[in-house]
Amino acid sequence: MCGIVGYIGERQAASILLDGLSKLEYRGYDSAGIAVYNGEKIQMSKAKGRLKVLSELTHDGETLPGTIGIGHTRWATHGAPSDANSHPHFNESMSIAVVHNGIIENYIKIKKMLESKGYQFASDTDTEVVAHLLDYYYKGNALEAITKVMHRVEGSYALGILFAEKPDTLYAVRKDSPLIVGKSANGNLIASDVPAVLKYTRDVYFIENEEIAVIQQDNMKFYNMYEEELTKESVKIEWDVEAAEKGGYEHFMLKEMHEQPKAVADTLSPRLKEGKIVLDELNMTEEEMKAIRKIMIVACGSAYHTGVTAKYILEGLARIPVEVDVASEFRYRNPILEEGTLVIIISQSGETADSLAALRMAKNMGSKVLAIVNVVGSSIAREADSVLYTWAGPEIAVATTKAYSAQLIAHYLLAMKLAEVRGTVTLEELAVLIEDLKRIPEQIELLLGNREKIQKFANRYVAAKDVFFIGRGIDYAISLEGSLKLKEISYIHSEAYAAGELKHGTISLIEDGTLVVALLTQEELYKKTVSNVVEVKTRGAVVLSVTNAGNTDMEKNSDYTIYIPKTNKYFTNSLAVVPLQLFAYYISIGRGCDVDKPRNLAKSVTVE
Numbered sequence: 045m046c047g048i049v050g051y052i053g054e055r056q057a058a059s060i061l062l063d064g065l066s067k068l069e070y071r072g073y074d075s076a077g078i079a080v081y082n083g084e085k086i087q088m089s090k091a092k093g094r095l096k097v098l099s100e101l102t103h104d105g106e107t108l109p110g111t112i113g114i115g116h117t118r119w120a121t122h123g124a125p126s127d128a129n130s131h132p133h134f135n136e137s138m139s140i141a142v143v144h145n146g147i148i149e150n151y152i153k154i155k156k157m158l159e160s161k162g163y164q165f166a167s168d169t170d171t172e173v174v175a176h177l178l179d180y181y182y183k184g185n186a187l188e189a190i191t192k193v194m195h196r197v198e199g200s201y202a203l204g205i206l207f208a209e210k211p212d213t214l215y216a217v218r219k220d221s222p223l224i225v226g227k228s229a230n231g232n233l234i235a236s237d238v239p240a241v242l243k244y245t246r247d248v249y250f251i252e253n254e255e256i257a258v259i260q261q262d263n264m265k266f267y268n269m270y271e272e273e274l275t276k277e278s279v280k281i282e283w284d285v286e287a288a289e290k291g292g293y294e295h296f297m298l299k300e301m302h303e304q305p306k307a308v309a310d311t312l313s314p315r316l317k318e319g320k321i322v323l324d325e326l327n328m329t330e331e332e333m334k335a336i337r338k339i340m341i342v343a344c345g346s347a348y349h350t351g352v353t354a355k356y357i358l359e360g361l362a363r364i365p366v367e368v369d370v371a372s373e374f375r376y377r378n379p380i381l382e383e384g385t386l387v388i389i390i391s392q393s394g395e396t397a398d399s400l401a402a403l404r405m406a407k408n409m410g411s412k413v414l415a416i417v418n419v420v421g422s423s424i425a426r427e428a429d430s431v432l433y434t435w436a437g438p439e440i441a442v443a444t445t446k447a448y449s450a451q452l453i454a455h456y457l458l459a460m461k462l463a464e465v466r467g468t469v470t471l472e473e474l475a476v477l478i479e480d481l482k483r484i485p486e487q488i489e490l491l492l493g494n495r496e497k498i499q500k501f502a503n504r505y506v507a508a509k510d511v512f513f514i515g516r517g518i519d520y521a522i523s524l525e526g527s528l529k530l531k532e533i534s535y536i537h538s539e540a541y542a543a544g545e546l547k548h549g550t551i552s553l554i555e556d557g558t559l560v561v562a563l564l565t566q567e568e569l570y571k572k573t574v575s576n577v578v579e580v581k582t583r584g585a586v587v588l589s590v591t592n593a594g595n596t597d598m599e600k601n602s603d604y605t606i607y608i609p610k611t612n613k614y615f616t617n618s619l620a621v622v623p624l625q626l627f628a629y630y631i632s633i634g635r636g637c638d639v640d641k642p643r644n645l646a647k648s649v650t651v652e
């Protein structure tokens with residue numbers, strides 16, 4: 045959950061490091077720091093707060109001259125956000141500098157050992173042990189010291205390392221935290237993620253677990269932790285640099301919401317050929333699809349919410365029993381994965397620690413694992429048996445919008461394909477579903493066009509204290525996402541409830557003026573949810589309803605009604621979530637929150 049960068053080349057390193065960190069700030073923004081070798085020694089500057097504090101402190105990098113350096117943007121785990129706990133961390137003589145993304149789990153034991161040998165620590169972090177341990181093992185051979193450290197530490201790490209005695213070499217190491225190396229004519233780079241290097245190169249090496257990169261200005265070598273040299277192939281990154289920039293929008297979240305029609309279309313169209321769904325990426329024969337006895341979906345946060353939606357659709361269309369679990373629970377509950385269980389791991393980043401651990405566990409237990417992932421080449425994508433990519437492009441705002449929408453589409457396609465193969469829908473029904481699917485991008489566009497109406501409503505409720513989202517069936521799944529979106533970016537307490545559950549306790553919280561957002565897109569459950577809306581209205585709630593076009597009677601039961609265009613009952617989430625995203629966005633703006641970088645959060649949760 046931190047971002048690391050590094051540069052060695054013919055240009056001044058500091059400004060390249062700051063620029064790279066600005067693309068990684070989504071990974072954490074509690075503090076930032078850089079270290080640059082100036083020809084004599086390693087100089088460092090680091091500060092609590094956003095990257096702009098560091099930029100000001102270093103005059104955009106000018107105070108740290110030199111052509112080799114490393115940088116870090118932090119999401120605090122061990123040690124509060126502070127100047128002292130910011131990275132880089134050093135050995136006592138300041139001749140070894142380290143930046144780290146991950147957690148060293150056995151750092152207390154190592155710290156005690158080092159302290160007994162006279163080492164003194166300047167921070168509360170787990171990372172600092174790496175700097176001192178490198179010092180402990182370093183006898184002139186940096187690679188040897190690094191591999192010894194790798195054998196000694198437990199946990200996850202992507203490390204960027206500078207040795208003052210090796211001023212022409214940058215070292216990087218990875219275990220369970222993402223790391224890439226970019227190769228360019230003017231120098232080489234390391235980073236936690238591709239956007240940090242895209243300005244300089246599209247040629248990237250993905251570093252695998254327990255691999256070391258030894259990088260010089262015009263040369264790079266890769267080793268395993270036994271110091272054996274490895275051969276690696278670079279990958280050409282095809283994204284646009286602009287895709288990771290704001291492009292005129294005030295916030296990444298707003299831009300990404302507006303990119304949803306494209307994300308949906310890009311995820312959909314390559315899989316629709318001559319009126320049929322083609323999912324060769326599943327890597328499964330029709331016999332294997334027919335043999336699936338159960339689907340286990342595992343994910344975190346919003347990705348988990350798409351899993352909850354997918355349960356209704358896979359069970360409804362393909363008639364396969366589906367269980368959904370959050371990855372942090374699944375991995376520790378000794379789950380039963382019987383033969384014939386397909387495990388689906390959903391993740392935008394493809395690096396979420398709990399989801400990755402769940403994937404590994406499922407594979408060890410003998411299940412086939414399908415990943416639904418947005419970031420090409422990410423750990424989850426690489427380790428799964430097959431990958432269904434969502435083509436949402438880089439998502440920067442911490443609150444996911446377009447990746448969530450693309451994940452829904454991937455599940456619709458999967459459910460329809462399985463239903464077709466297993467004969468649980470007719471070809472005629474399938475053709476109608478496909479036509480409905482194709483309309484989703486323009487329907488989302490229509491809803492985005494209505495944003496001012498939602499903004500007006502949001503402006504009236506910026507001071508709300510508690511908000512309840514209610515719905516039944518797929519509407520409950522939509523409620524989960526609407527509630528998370530609101531709370532994560534506006535800091536308003538909100539909860540999602542299966543509408544029928546209200547009477548079993550929660551309705552006691554409804555009082556005059558409590559805001560309730562009711563989802564009513566499932567026609568067969570409509571009347572039931574209307575009754576729940578009436579119940580909360582009677583107790584003083586203000587109700588915002590989101591329902592299908594034509595349900596105008598909802599206006600007499602609600603204070604405000606938003607209509608979504610007509611679509612198949614299985615696809616309503618794709619439309620109903622849009623006003624909820626906009627609502628959360630405008631409330632967040634109205635409260636003066638940092639929409640793209642909400643407090644305490646990070647985009648990519650690479651620690652458990």
Ligand code: M6R
Pocket residue numbers: 344345346347348390391392393394395396399442443444445528529532647648649
């Ligand atoms: O990268 P992932 O999809 O695995 O991330 C999972 C969650 O951390 C993520 O969806 C999170 O809940 C978002 N901030 C929600 O907007």
